[in-house]
Amino acid sequence: MDTPASADREGISRIERMCIERGLKMTGQRRLIARVLSESEDHPDVEELYRRAVAQDSRISIATVYRTVRLLEEKGILERRDFGGGRARYDQADRGQHYHLIDVDTGKVIEFADPRHQALAQEIAARLGFELVDHRLEIFGRRFPEGKAPPGPRRPAKPQDET
Amino acid sequence: MDTPASADREGISRIERMCIERGLKMTGQRRLIARVLSESEDHPDVEELYRRAVAQDSRISIATVYRTVRLLEEKGILERRDFGGGRARYDQADRGQHYHLIDVDTGKVIEFADPRHQALAQEIAARLGFELVDHRLEIFGRRFPEGKAPPGPRRPAKPQDET
DNA sequence: ATAGGTGCAAAAAATTTGCTTGGAT
DNA sequence: ATCCAAGCAAATTTTTTGCACCTAT
Numbered sequence A, B: 001m002d003t004p005a006s007a008d009r010e011g012i013s014r015i016e017r018m019c020i021e022r023g024l025k026m027t028g029q030r031r032l033i034a035r036v037l038s039e040s041e042d043h044p045d046v047e048e049l050y051r052r053a054v055a056q057d058s059r060i061s062i063a064t065v066y067r068t069v070r071l072l073e074e075k076g077i078l079e080r081r082d083f084g085g086g087r088a089r090y091d092q093a094d095r096g097q098h099y100h101l102i103d104v105d106t107g108k109v110i111e112f113a114d115p116r117h118q119a120l121a122q123e124i125a126a127r128l129g130f131e132l133v134d135h136r137l138e139i140f141g142r143r144f145p146e147g148k149a150p151p152g153p154r155r156p157a158k159p160q161d162e163t
Numbered sequence C: 001a002t003a004g005g006t007g008c009a010a011a012a013a014a015t016t017t018g019c020t021t022g023g024a025t
Numbered sequence D: 001a002t003c004c005a006a007g008c009a010a011a012t013t014t015t016t017t018g019c020a021c022c023t024a025t
Helices: A014-021 A028-039 A046-056 A062-074 A115-127 B014-021 B028-039 B046-056 B062-074 B115-127
Strands: A078-081 A089-092 A099-103 A108-112 A130-143 B078-081 B089-092 B099-103 B108-112 B130-143
Touching (some): A028 A046, A028 A062, A062 A089, A115 B115, A115 B130, A130 B115, B014 B028, B028 B046, B028 B062, B046 B062, B062 B078, B062 B089
Parallel strands (some): A099 A130, B099 B130
Antiparallel strands (some): A078 A089, A099 A108, A130 B130, B078 B089
16 A cells, blocks of 8 residues: 655654664554654653553554653663652653753652763763763752742652643 | 660661661561661662561561561651662662762662762752752763673663672 | 551552564565 | 564562551550
């Protein structure tokens, strides 16, 4: 059968393009997940990705979502994160070095960049005899008391995103 | 019954003392876990803690280990860590601020301290309108090629400890 | 005495996998 | 046509929990 506009319709997502570059077989499901990911500004977990995907096309199973994020992580397209909610969450790998601040009261995650940490991490790795491969920094913080934020639990609320 | 030398025998572990300070009921199992933890220089997961505990006294179940580390975390005696191996790992909370470097080839974890990060994290939190509650830094590195370390997988080997 | 801890096994929760069918190349 | 992907459900893996019994206080 012919595939109408097989590879250059208006709607090729950024992540789909990365998949193609890496020679991945593009099924409808992968295309869908790629689109959902490309449109996501936050750090969804698999359950959430599945929800967003199903909303667009129900012909996808959660097993496929698991298999796909795993594949994309292996291909360096996604990075797996752990913000403490018990579920792995995913972040696009090509957004440049950035870090996360988690609001311990609300669980919201805020991204930030700071070039100084990179240099510091590099230096420390070298001091210990390693070359820097990657590094992660998570800051847990509490919004300055503008109202009255009661002292919350030590363990942050299940992380959610700022969106 | 009398407890011979109830609270000042040679063998009260550091963590047991912290438990007592916080008014926890000290059972044989808790004492044992406290001792195992106090003697651990690394970052064991629950399975490993269980193994070490059973080796000293088999009258303990893994459910109790889970319940106990959870309790100790709530009491601020332990901190839960995630180094990517799929299992939670535990670190004594009172060792001062320190960070971890994970060897991506071997999975070994090395601790280090660096006061500059604390200041930086503080400053960043403030800039974003938060007060600093906690922060974590993990560096993933590869030992400098003294032999020939082939480029390994992106995901580190299941973290093990340096011990 | 009694509140709370423990063991055991079952339940949950998150993720992976075997197998058959379906679809991309 | 071939090989890999997807669906589904069962299996794994990690952690939690219900309940009857036991123990530190």
